[in-house]
Amino acid sequence: MKTSNRLEGLKSAVFAELDEIKEEVAAGGLSIIDLSIGSPDMPPMPHIFHALQEAIDDLDNYGYPSSRGTRDLRETISWWYGQRFGVQLDPETEVLVLMGSQDGLGHMPLCLLDPGDIALVPDPGYPIYTAGVILAGGEVYHMPLKKENQYLPDFEKIPEDIAKRANMMILNYPNNPVAAVADSVFFDRVVEFASRYDIVVCHDVAYSELSFDGYRPPSFLESEGAIKVGVEFHSVSKTYNMAGCRLGFVVGNSEVIEALTRVKSNIDYGVFLPIQMAGITALRGPQDIIRRNAAAYKARRDILIDGLAKIGWVMDKPQATMFVWAPLPKGYTSSEKFAEDILRQTGVAVVPGVAFGRQGEGYVRIALVQDNAIIQEAVRRISDRFSF
Ligand SMILES: Cc1ncc(COP(=O)(O)O)c(C=O)c1O
The missing domain is CATH 3.90.1150.10 (Aspartate Aminotransferase, domain 1)
Structure with missing residues (x-):
């Protein structure tokens, strides 16, 4: 074969x-x-799996869900972002429900890259970043994450011709695998660099709620102008111990959200309704x-x-x-x-x-x-x- x-x-x-x-x-x-x-x-906590059990018992929940996610869940996500990060999001145009953040990260390059276009990807990095770009026929330019730079990419070292050809950049803080974090000063620099070269920023923030010693990771979208240049991928997998449920979301720039919605609506029918309901319970419940x-x-x-x-x-x-x-x-x-x-x-x-x-x-x-x-x-x- x-x-x-x-x-x-x-x-x-x-x-x-x-x-x-x-x-x-x-x-x-x-x-x-x-x-x-x-x-x-x-x-997961009992109130979350009880919500899932209850929703599973309801025979009305077995139809095709919409690939965008229910309005209730999108409103909940927008509310959660507001109270957690102080970022205001329109649930209609700036929020999309995903089958885990992996779903969005894997499909995003199909929306942003034509064959030969460049994606700036961290090295080391979570494997789907490179895999998604390859599946879309794009070219990966690896941004080294080095200890001496606190595992942040050095934008000054990216050659001008690469930056000009790049259409997307993937970032991930708190980071897997290096476990580094980034502050809002760094994200301000990201916005400046991305605006200069017209690059869409895809920030993976799957570990935003897993932090210690009083530290609370910021959202990239807190930076001024961030929503003009990018989106942020989030997951309930680690935050609420729901990895097998396959539920995540992406929020931010409405054009990017619209593009990913278009790709996904051709590929899947969205997340099983009981899981979306359990997600609402998780996000609205005791934090x-x-x-x-x-x-x-x-x-x-x-x-x-x-x-x-x-x-x-x-x-x-x-x-x-x-x-x-x-x-x-x-x-x-x-x-x-x-x-x-x-x-x-x-x-x-x-x-x-x-x-x-x-x-x-x-x-x-x-x-x-x-x-x-x-x-x-x-x-x-x-x-x-x-x-x-
Ligand atoms: C950095 C990072 N992003 C995304 C994911 C995927 O998470 P999800 O379960 O939301 O698809 C993982 C899973 O390990 C991860 O480590």
Whole structure:
């Protein structure tokens, strides 16, 4: 069978290899402590799944939903954005419901890029950013995220001809995989750069509610002029532990929202109504659950980082996300080799940084997706086998 050439660009050999090694290790009798995939391990709060159960019992909820999302949910999203970020949004033209933010991030390049157009994409970055551009026939220009720049792209280093040919830029703060954050001064610079070169900004803010130590991530749309140049992708997956429900949303510039609505209305019929209703319950309901959720991740972060520091493996404490971006310990130069060694010797699965792009080499990403006791066990196993 002949498959399309563009599929070649989507190979993610690193994840497939990791899965194979996990199977081998488990078959050898060592239990796997999986700190690789960023899927929330905690359940949604009872009021959210009760709302879902109730809506599922209602036989009126089984028709095709609209691909834009219900008016009720779009109004709720606009209200939530107002009270969380102080950003006012028109639910009719500036809000679109998504089947998870991944749906929007994956399809956005189809709206903005013609074959050969450039998208500015962070490296390291969440894999769908590059995959979406490749599927649309666009060209990726990687913006390196370096520790010495606080993992922010350096716009001055982007060549003028690239900036002129670029039609879209993807950003993600709080960031996966590097767990860095950005402030409003940076977002002001983004607006200035994007306006100068007429680039649409797509800001992925999936981790805006997973922050620690009193820090609260801003919205890109808080910056003056941001809504003229871009949109922001949000997710209920991490905020309310609803990853399997596949619900997210994109808000901001009405032309961009209209373009994505047009693409999506040709592809899907929207999110199952009971899930949209559960989303309304989540967004309108008590928000203290978000703080409790974040506190659980913070406790895990501290157990992991403080524990590994004792054997000389030192890493920065992130202010947000469910990830730790850990430099390779002394003696290692390949993130794949280190991830393999640690998995084979301890059963602890982490993702080699290179899986997120060339600039990710030199690091592994550790996801805080197991409870305190299991994270403690991971620290114990690593400490028994390694010292750095
Ligand atoms: C940075 C980032 N953006 C988007 C997503 C996709 O989230 P959703 O469940 O809303 O599709 C993820 C999921 O891990 C993510 O890490």
